[in-house]
Amino acid sequence: QSALTQPASVSGSPGQSITISCTGVRSDAGDYKYVSWYQHNPGKAPKLIIYDVSHRPSGVSPRFSGSKSGNTASLTISGLQAEDEADYYCGSATTSSTHVVFGGGTKLTVL
Amino acid sequence: EVQLVESGGGLVQPGGSLRLSCVASGFTLGDFPMHWVRQAPGKGLEWVSGINWNSVNIHYAESVKGRFTISRDNAKNTLYLQVNSLRPEDTAHYYCARKVGRAFDFRGQGTMVNVSS
Numbered sequence: 293q294s295a296l297t298q299p300a301s302v303s304g305s306p307g308q309s310i311t312i313s314c315t316g317v318r319s320d321a322g323d324y325k326y327v328s329w330y331q332h333n334p335g336k337a338p339k340l341i342i343y344d345v346s347h348r349p350s351g352v353s354p355r356f357s358g359s360k361s362g363n364t365a366s367l368t369i370s371g372l373q374a375e376d377e378a379d380y381y382c383g384s385a386t387t388s389s390t391h392v393v394f395g396g397g398t399k400l401t402v403l
Numbered sequence: 404e405v406q407l408v409e410s411g412g413g414l415v416q417p418g419g420s421l422r423l424s425c426v427a428s429g430f431t432l433g434d435f436p437m438h439w440v441r442q443a444p445g446k447g448l449e450w451v452s453g454i455n456w457n458s459v460n461i462h463y464a465e466s467v468k469g470r471f472t473i474s475r476d477n478a479k480n481t482l483y484l485q486v487n488s489l490r491p492e493d494t495a496h497y498y499c500a501r502k503v504g505r506a507f508d509f510r511g512q513g514t515m516v517n518v519s520s
Contacts, residue, residue, distance in 0.1 A: 328506035330448070336512055337407075337498065338440075338448065343506035381448050385505050389436060389453040389462050397447035 296382050296395035303401040304372045312398045314365040314382035327365040329358055330381045332397075338381070342367060369400075377402045405429040405510050407499050412514035419489050423514055425482040425499030433477035436502040439484050440509070441495035441516075449495075452484065453502065467493075489518045 297315045304310040318325055329342035340349055342358035345365060355370045369376055382395040411423040425437070438453040452463045452473040461473055472485040482499050494517050500507040 326505045330507070330509075332442075332448070334442070335496070337509040338500075338507075340503075340506055340508055343504065379447075383448070383507065385450075385502070385507070387505055388460070389438070389455070389502065392438075392450040392453065392462075394440075394448040394450060 296384060296393055298380075298382060298395040298398045300396070301399045301401065303403055304369075305403045306372050306374065308372050309368060309370040310372060310400065312367045312369075312380050312382075312400070314367070314395050315363060317360065317363050317365050317382075317384060325360070326384065327358070327360060328383045328385070329356075329365075329367045330383065331376075332379045332381060334379070372402055374402050376400060405508075407501070407509070407511035409497060409499055409511045409514040412497060412516045414517045414519065415489055416520050417490060417518055419518070420485070420487045421489070421516060423484040423486065423497055423499075423516070425484075425511065427480045427482070427501075430501075431477075432475065432480040432482065432501075437473075437475060437482045438500050438502055438507060439473065439482075439497055440500055440507065441493075441497045442513075443492070443495040446495075451497070454482070486516065489516070491518050494518045 326344045330338040332338040345360045346358040357368045379397045381397045385392040406428045408426045436455045439451040454473045470488045474483045496513040498513040500509045
């Protein structure tokens, strides 16, 4: 499985915007180019916050947005809040589940 | 409310076995492919295994192939993971998730497997 690479950590102050990158995403045709993002506080269930690159599930704050350019996907959190402090993972999974991989995770610290 | 409740974890010696369970409520398990994902202490999320709705298509990570077996009982709304020949590196929180399109929907707090002598 090809690897997805994320920065180990990012930080920002309340009210600021931050972006977390995820490199190694395939850009060819088919399912492989789709990325999802998860927010995780250890010991709790990871929470899906972005699917198919840029779509938000119902109930997820519009402060979370996703995009992709070439082989790099990005998660942007605007108007940072203390409650956003968590680990964030990108993931790529085909519909058939023949290809499933997660990035190494990024720890977000809200200063 | 959609819920997934994992159980069956515990402390086990290297070479031992456990059967993890994931009980679904608030939705029909048989309508979704289901997966297991784990997180070792201090590490990131690692996909372990997946099974489609009728158990015809099953996939495993290379690290667990031949040792772990995923199965499901849709009538009981339950997903299973039989973990055999456990190694210290299998120590992790194990989460089950339903697959929604190309993403995972996690709803449980996981069950901890600790492999140690």
